[in-house]
Amino acid sequence: MARTPDDVHEDIRKEVADRADALWDVALRLHADPEYAFAEHRAAALLTGELERAGLAVERGVAGMPTAFTARSGRGRPTVALLLEYDALPGLGHACGHNLIAAAGLGAALAVHAVLAGSTGSVLAVGTPAEEGGGGKAVEVDAGLFDDVDAALMFHPGVYDWRRAPLTAQVQYQVAFHGRAAHPTGNPAEGIDALAALIELFNVLAVLGRRLPEASHVQGIVTEGGTATNIVPEYAEGRFGLRAATDRALDELIGQLRECAEGVARATGTRAEVRRATVRYDHFRDSEVLSDRFAGHLSRAGIVLTPPVPGVYLGSSDIGNVSTRVPAIHPFVAIMGEDGSDHTVEFAEAAASERAREVLLASAEALACTAADVLLSPELREEAWARHRSSVAL
Known part of the structure; x- marks a missing residue:
C-alpha cells in the first residue's frame, strides 16, 4: 500500500526527532568555532562528514570555492535544494544564527534522504559560504549550480516570525x-x-x-x-x-x-x-505557495508565521540571487523577542539557547516536509514555477 503524504510527513518528523541531539550538537559545535567568509573549512568538513556518513554523494569545492559543497540523495528531477549557511561575523561569531541554518538544512536533508531514499527525484544539500560578505550563493548561481533545481529552501533565525523575508x-x-x-x-x-x-x-x-x-x-x-x-x-x-x-x-x-x-x-x-566593488545581491522573490507550505508544517510546533510588517526591510542576502532562478523560501523564525536585533552579542547568545534548539528542530522538520511535498506533488511544483516566472518578470 502506497504511503500518503501524511505518512511521509510523520516518518520525517520521527527521523528529525531521532536526530535531535546530534543536530543540536552540530549547531553548538559551529557556534563555538566561528569561521568567516570563504574560510569556513572546519564547518564545511563537519557538515560534509555528517552527510557523507549518511550515504549522500558529496562533492566538495563546488563553483570554485573551497568551502562550498553539495550532497545529493537520489537522481534526476525533480530536485529540491536545501541551503546551508555557516559563515560567522568577525568579532560577533554566529550573531546571525547561521549555525542554526546549517544544522536545520542538514537535518532536513538527512530526514528526506532516510524517508524517500531517492524514490522520487533528488534532494540536494548545498553548502553556501560567505553570506555575510562575498555572496557564495551568487557565485553558485553564476556557476549554474541551480540550473536543474525545482525549489530552494532555507529558514533564517531572527526576531520576527515572518512567512517571507523582505530583503532588498x-x-x-x-x-x-x-x-x-x-x-x-x-x-x-x-x-x-x-x-x-x-x-x-x-x-x-x-x-x-x-x-x-x-x-x-x-x-x-x-x-x-x-x-x-x-x-x-x-x-x-x-x-x-x-x-x-x-x-x-x-x-x-x-x-x-x-x-x-x-x-x-x-x-x-x-x-x-x-x-x-562587491558581488551584487538581488532582491528576494518569495515563493508564496512554498512559504505557505513551510508555515503550515511549522505550525505543528506551535510557531505561527505571519506576513512581514509593510514597509519594514531586513537587509539583503544572496538568497535573492537564487530566487531569480528557482522558486525559493527564506522565512524568519524568532529565537528572541522583537526588542532585540541580529548582528549583536545578545543574538549570538540566543543562537545557542534552548529556544534556538526548539526553533532548529521545528524548522528542520518543516523544511524536510516541504521538500517532500515538492518532490511528491507535480501540481505543487507547477504552481510554484508559474508564480516564480511571474515574479521574475516584474
Whole structure:
C-alpha cells in the first residue's frame, strides 16, 4: 500500500526527532568555532562528514570555492535544494544564527534522504559560504549550480516570525577621484583637491537621499583621503553601499551615483572613477505557495508565521540571487523577542539557547516536509514555477 503524504510527513518528523541531539550538537559545535567568509573549512568538513556518513554523494569545492559543497540523495528531477549557511561575523561569531541554518538544512536533508531514499527525484544539500560578505550563493548561481533545481529552501533565525523575508537588492561601489598634488600654501593654485571632490560627493548624495524612494539609500565611508596635511590630495577614494527594494530600483540608484560622481568631477576639475566593488545581491522573490507550505508544517510546533510588517526591510542576502532562478523560501523564525536585533552579542547568545534548539528542530522538520511535498506533488511544483516566472518578470 502506497504511503500518503501524511505518512511521509510523520516518518520525517520521527527521523528529525531521532536526530535531535546530534543536530543540536552540530549547531553548538559551529557556534563555538566561528569561521568567516570563504574560510569556513572546519564547518564545511563537519557538515560534509555528517552527510557523507549518511550515504549522500558529496562533492566538495563546488563553483570554485573551497568551502562550498553539495550532497545529493537520489537522481534526476525533480530536485529540491536545501541551503546551508555557516559563515560567522568577525568579532560577533554566529550573531546571525547561521549555525542554526546549517544544522536545520542538514537535518532536513538527512530526514528526506532516510524517508524517500531517492524514490522520487533528488534532494540536494548545498553548502553556501560567505553570506555575510562575498555572496557564495551568487557565485553558485553564476556557476549554474541551480540550473536543474525545482525549489530552494532555507529558514533564517531572527526576531520576527515572518512567512517571507523582505530583503532588498544590495551592492557596494568604489568611487575614486583623481586630482593633482600641490603644496597648500606654496603653490595652491596648481593643486586639484581630490579629497574635496569626494567630500562634495557625500554632500550631493545627502541631498539625493532625501528624495529617494522607500528602502533606497546610500551609505558611504572614506577609504583613502590623502597622505599628509601639507599636500593637496591627488587621490581620494570612498566606498558606498547601495540598497533598494528591487533590482530595477537598485539599477536606477547606481545610475544616480554615477551621475553625481561625474557631475562633481566636472565641477571640481577632477576625474571620477566608479566601479563595482562587491558581488551584487538581488532582491528576494518569495515563493508564496512554498512559504505557505513551510508555515503550515511549522505550525505543528506551535510557531505561527505571519506576513512581514509593510514597509519594514531586513537587509539583503544572496538568497535573492537564487530566487531569480528557482522558486525559493527564506522565512524568519524568532529565537528572541522583537526588542532585540541580529548582528549583536545578545543574538549570538540566543543562537545557542534552548529556544534556538526548539526553533532548529521545528524548522528542520518543516523544511524536510516541504521538500517532500515538492518532490511528491507535480501540481505543487507547477504552481510554484508559474508564480516564480511571474515574479521574475516584474
